[in-house]
Amino acid sequence: MVKEKLSEQQLKELQRQLKLYKQGVQEIIPTEELEEKLAKSILLNKPLKIKLGLDPSAPDVHLGHTVVLKKLKQFQDNGHTIQLLIGDFTGKIGDPTGKSIARKPLTDEEVKHNAQTYFEQFGKVLxxxxxxxxxxxxWLSQLKFDDVIQLAGKITIARLMERDDFEExxxxxxxxxxxxxxxxxxQGYDSVVLECDIELGGTDQHFNVLMGRHFQEKFGKTKQIALLMPLLEGLDGVEKMSKSKNNYIGINEPANEMYGKAMSIxxxxxxxxxxxxxxxTPEEITEIEEGLVKRTLHPRDVKMQLAKLIVQMYHDEEAAEKAEQQFITIFQKGEVPEExxxxxxxxxxxxxxxxxxVDTGLLPSKSxxxxxxxxGxxxxxxKKIITDMETTTISHNMIVSVGKRKFMKLLLKN
Amino acid sequence: MVKEKLSEQQLKELQRQLKLYKQGVQEIIPTEELEEKLAKSILLNKPLKIKLGLDPSAPDVHLGHTVVLKKLKQFQDNGHTIQLLIGDFTGKIGDPTGKSIARKPLTDEEVKHNAQTYFEQFGKVLxxxxxxxxxxxxWLSQLKFDDVIQLAGKITIARLMERDDFEExxxxxxxxxxxxxxxxxxQGYDSVVLECDIELGGTDQHFNVLMGRHFQEKFGKTKQIALLMPLLEGLDGVEKMSKSKNNYIGINEPANEMYGKAMSIxxxxxxxxxxxxxxxTPEEITEIEEGLVKRTLHPRDVKMQLAKLIVQMYHDEEAAEKAEQQFITIFQKGEVPEExxxxxxxxxxxxxxxxxxVDTGLLPSKSxxxxxxxxGxxxxxxKKIITDMETTTISHNMIVSVGKRKFMKLLLKN
Incomplete structure (x- = not known):
């Protein structure tokens, strides 16, 4: 037990970090090892390596991703090393069965571009x-067939079939x-190469993250810890937030759009x-929770606080203020916003x-x-438009609106 | 149908070859395609490529192997090309799980040596x-991970699990x-590379040989035909002849040994x-079969004919004659052989x-x-030795015998 070698101050630091990392986490596998690794890191003043794997084919970051990013940030703030792993090898292979048209092989340039897009967005958190x-x-593109066989010899079919989606x-x-x-x-082998101490992921990555532990052990390395975060439901309140479900708030969205979407959580x-x-902080959140239960807080006000906070995080205080004002103008007063x-x-x-x-750019296609x-x-x-056969005559200051949050005022030249 | 384009003479040749190849075969998958391939080969005067895969780790050839070799010989005699495929890639990898001590990786030299041993023995048939x-x-050692993924994308888990031993x-x-x-x-991919027309094997290779068809199709090539031979039971009459079961007659064994073993079929x-x-020929065999049924032939005489034939094939007429004489001397007259x-x-x-x-080399170990x-x-x-505690005094011309066929005469110096 490394813990026993720690000074009183170091022990305090260990407890502080442990408490922080456990906040909001769904699962830590295994908790004891996390404590041991942290204790060692503190004793030797050696940062831990924290891995997050990323799919290079879908670089639009939304609030769902930030659950894990925020957790990474906590580790980073305490001096640990974040390893972002772009899983470009599979992306470059595409779908070998040729069945999925969507999974075209990515070129080197596309991978680099998508990674760049990730990093710009991650920069808002990390x-x-x-x-x-x-x-x-x-490393994966360097493996030859015999390396692959050696690797494949370290895992059984039965173990792989345990993965939920395979089983199903x-x-x-x-x-x-x-x-x-x-x-x-x-994914497991990546952790062997990177010698990760901890791998983060959503709970849906449970199986894959444990592969890291499995292969590290088979390769005689120290096993990483799986730290799994809950999945954030999207705006529909049911499905995991994702771009394909269109129930997401992207962290690059305009402030007003972001605020408006947040109000539909x-x-x-x-x-x-x-x-x-x-x-x-957990204390602040408990206070809100109690306020809601005791009805001393109105849910609408709490949601406005949440929406404002979100805009503040990814834009700034001023933008948040403005977005709130615009929201109040449109929805609470039923007006069209000034700006x-x-x-x-x-x-x-x-x-x-x-x-x-289409021509105003309000919508991407005629369909x-x-x-x-x-x-509707x-x-x-x-005035609501009833049929797509309708024609209009453009007038100065005409306002075209799409839903409750998208507007365009048309100006005619002199 | 290529068949329709054949001349009368070519048609006859087609029928002759087809009949020959079908002799003694357990399964042809599918028979129609064999006819079509042969017809094409005869029409275009283009030899077919006939593959046989060999495991480089066990180069002792016994009569069990000759079942397939004899079939290959028929194809060779008709001008077709025999492709012997040494599966050295897996041999060189060894057992990646490290569980089987027996499956140590083979070196390049061991592979070459074992292959050489095969070829010397095969030369007695082909x-x-x-x-x-x-x-x-x-080719396999040249594949990289992405090639392997492409290959693996062409087969499903369910299909692989159909293999009997996996299923079990x-x-x-x-x-x-x-x-x-x-x-x-x-094994399937080997057939893609070699563009085989037919792959031979024992019925226990059913699944593996069909992999060739599967992958050739996936790679857009013409599919090979599986030609599967029955398995030859060994001297115990139950298990497939194999070295590990010690129920085999090796084609390199001394004539007397071979003859004696054959008599225990x-x-x-x-x-x-x-x-x-x-x-x-099938006709000659039918005659023997009928003779045995009608009891006009004595099983012992038939077996002596078989034993003599076997020695003749792998030694010569003279050796076969001698082996027969020695057998008669020892077993039928109960004498110790002269030489x-x-x-x-x-x-x-x-x-x-x-x-x-042990010291005379008659037996490998004390146990x-x-x-x-x-x-016994x-x-x-x-004089039969009753207990392993017994001691003897060596005398000039003393004869030590193991079973009915192993002898050693000891000579004392002057």
Whole structure:
């Protein structure tokens, strides 16, 4: 037990860090080893290596990602080393079965570009200058068939089939290609190469993160600890926040958009959001929670506090203030906000609404425009558009609105 | 249908070859394709490529192997190309789990030496000058991890688990390491590289040989045909002939040994042996079979014919004649053969029987000597030895015998 060798002050530091890292965590496997590793790190004044694996194909960072990023930040603030691992090797391979068109192989340039996009966004949470960047193609692309066989000899089929999604697909008779068994193997091997002390991930990474422990042990290395964070439900309150479910708040979104989206977080998730993605202390959060239970706090006010906090984190105090004001103006007073984006209209004066929505850049495509009209989301000067066959005549200061938060004021040239 | 384009003479040739290749075969998958491939080969005067895979770790060739070799010989005699594939890649890897001590990695030199040993023995059946030799390490060792992933993407876990031994081990909860799934994959990929038309094997190779078809199809190549031969039971009449079961007749064994062993082939297997490992025609074999049924032939005489034929194939007419004579002398007349191996004894004159058996080289170990004494197999000058405690005094011309076929005459110096 290294702990016994610590001075009183060091012991205090150990307790402080342990308490911090355990905040909001879903699972630590195993907790005792975390304490031991931390104690050793403090005793020898040697930072721990904390790994986070990233998929290079989807570099849009949203609040769901920040759950893990915030946890990384705590480690970074205490002097530990963050290892960001871009899993570019699989990205560059693409889908060998050729079934998934979406999984085209990424080029080196795409990988670099996507990684860059990640890092710019991560910079809003982490001090990127202190972060180690790794690409697993560095070592994986060097492995030859006999290395792969040696690696594959260190894990059983039964162990791999324990992964939930594999188990499920086997149960339902859905095919699994042999190469898919290598994805967790690679992730485990990455930890061998990087000699990670701790790997972070969402609870959905439970199996994959434990592969790191497995392979490190097989390669005679010290085993990493799995630190798994809860998954953040998205704005629908049901599914994990993700881009594909369109239930996310991106950390690069404009302040008003961010604030508005945050106001649609379900009430019952507010405390979870405070806990996992804001810098509030456990004590502050408990206070809010109690206020809600005792009804001394109005849920709407609490949500406005959350929305403002989120904008503040990814923009600034001023932007948060403005976003709040705009929200109050539109929703609480039912008005159109004062400061609207404007566009000087140079197109035809008579135009279909569908074309107008696309030409103003409010919507990406005609089909999307038709869908939004059908959904009753489009208004011109406050009048709802009923059919996508409709044509309009552009007038000066005409306001086109999409849903409750997107506006465009058209200006005609002199 | 290529067949329709053949001349009458070519059609006859097609029928002749087809009939020949089908002799003694257990399974052809699929038969129609064999006919089509052969027809094409005859029409274009282009030889087919016939593959046989060999394990480089066990180069002792016995009669069990000759079942397939004889079939290969038929193809060779008709001008087709034999591809002998030494599976040295896996041999060089050894056992990555480290569990099997027996499966040490082979060095390049061991592989070459073992292959050489194979070829010398195969030369007794095939014309080795016309045979193509391939080592699968040539291409497999060049594959990198991404190639392996591409390869693995072409086969499902479910398909691999169909292999009998995998299925069984899964059913009994015995672990299978991930690398083991690659052995059939490699065998399949070898056929892709070699562009084989037909792969031969024993019925126990059913699954592995079909992998060739599978991967050739996935790589957009013409699919090979699986031609599977029955397994030859060994001298025990039960288990497949193999070195590890010690129920085999090696094709390099001395003529007398070979003849004697052949005489212990169970009666009910004689016809199978004639069919699978001798050059007798189906008509000649039918005649023997009928003779045995009608009792116009004595099983002992038939077996002597079989034994003589076997010695003739792997030694010569003269050796076969001599072996037969010696057999008659010892077993039918109960005499010790005239020509005995001799040894000039330089050891102590008083010695335990156990030590004597080891020192004369008749038996490999003391434990084996004790076992043989217990089994009543040891005689000195015709007198059976009862206990392994016994000591003897060496005399000039003393004859030590092990079982019915191993003798040593001891000579004392002057």
């Amino acid at each position: 001090d990127m200058e202190k972060v180690e960047l790794h690409y697993n193609s560095t 697909r086997i149960a339902f008779g859905k095919p699994i290609s042999l190469h898919e068994f290598f994805y967790p193997v690679m 379900p009430d019952e998730l507010m405390v979870k959001y405070f806990t996992l993605i804001t810098p509030l 609207l984006p404007t566009m000087t209209w140079t197109g035809p004066t008579s135009i279909t609404i569908v074309q107008l929505l 999307e425009a038709k869908r939004m009209i059908a959904g 989301a489009i208004k011109i000067d406050g | 014309d080795m000058e016309k045979v193509e030799l391939h080592y699968n390490s040539t 081990r899964i059913a009994f909860g015995k672990p299978i390491s991930l690398h083991e799934f690659f052995y059939p994959v490699m 169970p009666d009910e297997l004689m016809v199978k042996y004639f069919t699978l490992i001798t050059p007798l 005995l191996p001799t040894m000039t004894w330089t050891g102590p004159t008083s010695i335990t029987i156990v030590q004597l058996l 084996e000597a004790k076992r043989m004494i217990a089994g 197999a040891i005689k000195i000058d015709g």
